[in-house]
Amino acid sequence: MLKHLSEYQNKNVCQTLVKRIEAIVQKPIRIMEVCGTHTMSISRNGIRGLMPESVALLSGPGCPVCVTSQVEIDRFICLAKQKEVTITTFGDLMRVPGSESSLIQERASGADIRIIYSTLDALEIARNHPNREIVFLGVGFETTASTVAAVVLEATKQGVWNFSVISAHKLIPPALKALMENNAVRIDGFICPGHVSVIIGAKAYVPLAETYRVPCVVAGFEPADILQAIYMLAKQIESQTATVEIAYQRGVSFEGNARARQVIHRVFEPCDAQWRGLGCIAESGLKFRAEYGRFDSEKKFGLPVGSASEPRGCSCGDILMGIKSPTQCALYARTCTPAHPVGPCMVSTEGTCAAYYKYSI
Secondary structure (H helix, E strand, O other): OOOOOOHHHHHHHHHHHHHHHHOOOOOOEEEEEEEEHHHHHHHHHHHHHHHHOEEEEEEOOOHHHHEOOOHHHHHHHHHHHOOOOEEEEOOOOOOOOOOOOOOOHHHOOEEEEOOOOOHHHHHHHHHOOOOOOOOOOOOOEEEEHHHHHHHHHHHHHHHHOEEEEOOOOEEHHHHHHHHOOOOOOOOOOEEOOOHHHHOOOOOHHHHHHHHOOEEEEEEOOHHHHHHHHHHHHHHHHHHHOEEEEEEEEOOOOOOOOOOHHHHHHHEEEEEEEEOOOOOOEEEEEEEEHHHHHHHHHHHHHHHOOOOOOOOOOOHHHHHOOOOOOOOOOOOOOOOOOOOOOHHHHHOOOOHHHHHHHHHHO
């Protein structure tokens, strides 16, 4: 399996870490990675195949597109149908199926939907088209929320009032708490997300470790980073300790980025949010503070709350909670493929089903 690793990723280090994991694990353990980039790296580099049978690697709710609820997807599509509106979005959202359509289908039908690579691109479009309403679909975790908040502040400064955002942002710590309180889920340790932790810092996981006695290790994205995190978690689990450690010190500090968090909290405040699979989680989302309400697309366009159910037969919800693996879904690689996805986990470049399909078939 180590043939997947290139020379600069240091095969010798990876081999040593695998041997250490094998030596220390005495009983079956279940470790969940909470980052879509980790999910892809684990699959791309064959890390599951390197693990002893006693170590199960689970994929969690770390893909922002995947955890966006069906109701939110439907609301995006509803807004895209309005003729005076230009939708701006990251590409992963385009092919996520809604209840009756998708953004890519709406664009084919004439909706003005543009793929962008930065929230600043949306603001630039708004400046260049002052007679149109430009909406950015705000999907993502704390990392994305900080950039969206910064652009809202810039729009305020420049007086660009035809720019607004649907805030479907999610916060990682409340989701991990919800997983630990779900009796259907068993997790012995968390590989915590690298990108998000740059913003919130490793200290954000301390309440989780202390309350639920679950070890947490923040990891980077190279194979050696992930294997180091698994080894550190295995040591904690075997010694029956539960602390927060950092295996990605070149990118993450204990305190995180206080300035980025200040920007988020200046523009947004916590609110209850609906997650695909996990349901409604208290204070796990972000809504606009009253003083920035003019940038809130939901209020600006009076979007309905609505309701929606998951696609029939789709197991994305259970996959996001680590209850099932993609291969345990009846639709996987049959009805649901990257060319014809049924659920978002097969659509997103960070989706678990997409990772399994690309690197396992």
